[in-house]
Amino acid sequence: MKEYTKAMEAAQIAQDADEEHKHTAEIEQQMVKISNALYAERSNETDEQTLQRAMRDPEVANIMNDPVMQQILQQAQSNPGALQDHMKNPIVRSKIQKLIAAGIIKTR
Incomplete structure (x- = not known):
């Protein structure tokens, strides 16, 4: 169906629910496939096009307009290790x- 963002969100929910880590390898394998498909789909986009597309999603727009998230993202630019600390907060x-799924934060 090529709804990669929704697929990634579902995989992340599965990862969170897999508390006993019985399906970690399978979930991670699916996340890699989804990431590769997202990357391939968006490989020709400019950063500006990516931002425009992502901001059409109301949830992404709310995140980007949140002052706390703006501060976290600015901090992550100057200190990528700080992002790991923030990731501890669910x-x-x-x-x-x-x-990341929207393409605003690039992991490659």
Whole structure:
């Protein structure tokens, strides 16, 4: 169906639910496939096009307009290690994962 963002969100929910880590390898394998498909689909986009597309998603727009998230993202630019600390907060982690899925934060 090529709804990669929704697929990534579902995989992240599965990862969170897999508390006993019985399906970690399978979930991670699916996340890699989804990431590769997203990357291939968006490989020809400019950063500006990516931002425009992502901002059409109301959830992404809300995250990007949140002053706390703006501060976290600015801090992450100057200190990428700080992002790891923020990822310990499940609310911040889900927002960052949403931005990654939208292509705002690049992991490659």
